[in-house]
Amino acid sequence: MNGMNMQAMMKQAQKIQEEMKKAQEELEDSLFDGTAGGGLVTVTLDGKKRVDAIKIEPDAVDIDDLEMLEDLLIAAFNDAYKQVEEYEEEILPEGMAGLGL
Template sequence: MDMKKMMKQAQQMQSKMSKMQEQLADETVDASVGGGVVTVTVNGKQEVVDIDIEPDAVDPDDAEMLEDLILAATNEAMRKVQDMVDKKMGQLTGGMNIPGMF
């Protein structure tokens, strides 16, 4: 293989990956639990950007249930965003699983 060609392809992929990382930062996914009483929004950088809690979910005598709902919604949102990132990275890499890319 031609080394110049390989280097050029690597640079092109790196450029595409940088653009994709920027795009993913702007994309979000939501996950709701408890019939929609708790909704968590996570961006493509896997940062929690919003938590919405319906007032009915706030029971001072049962804070543990609210904590569990928040955890469940956060974990589901993280799974969804990871699936989104994996799908988009798969499109970029042609389905190759390259460890450490995200």
């Protein structure tokens, strides 16, 4: 491999690294709302898949059926998590999503 090809490869690698950093920052600055029960429960995750907020409408709470509330929380979390994953796939360069770089 000659010096010209190596230089071009290094430039390409630097460009990809810059794109990754920009995409990662955009992802980290984003919030994703997952809902369940027609909006009775909302879980908000940040781009690092950490819980930012949980909102529970009073109608979601039935003291005699807490299992339903637990199921709604799980469903809302999973909805938000899926949104983060899909957005990550969309904005990160091909093959880089899920690497946690």
